[in-house]
Amino acid sequence: MRKIAEERRKEKLEDIRAKQRVRERIERDKAERALKIRLLDGTQLTQSFKSREQLAAVRLFVQLKQQDEAGNFNLMTSFPRKVFSEEDMEKPLQELGLVPSAVLFVCKK
Known part of the structure; x- marks a missing residue:
């Protein structure tokens, strides 16, 4: 036993x-599975952001990493397809549906 x-x-x-x-x-x-960002040249960036941070923080991060196309791009999701506007830059990631993880694409304006 x-x-x-x-x-x-x-x-x-x-x-x-x-x-x-x-x-x-x-x-x-x-x-x-944090926020992944695919740049114009096909490379990927992965960065964690707090859910309350604004999309502008992501845009600034991309601008700092991508010196050659500084500011001349939009951020978008593939599914559902959405190109984020200037109004969206002031909204938190949580409100935009980018939490807990998301993949954003950088596209030319």
Whole structure:
């Protein structure tokens, strides 16, 4: 009986460890699924922003990373297709539906 009880305890402990590993992997995946930005030349930028930050913060981030096309671009999503306007730049990412993660494309004006 003691051997059986010990085996069950070991199995439960292993199950708990496996669940913890899965939770940790999910957290890493969430962090990796942050905001991804695809530039005009096809390269990708990945950056995390707070949900309350304005879309203008993302635009500024892209401007700093992309020196050659500074300011001469729009941000858009592919599905549903939406090109963000100047009015949208003042709205928080959460309000624009870009939370918990999103992929934005940089397109020419």
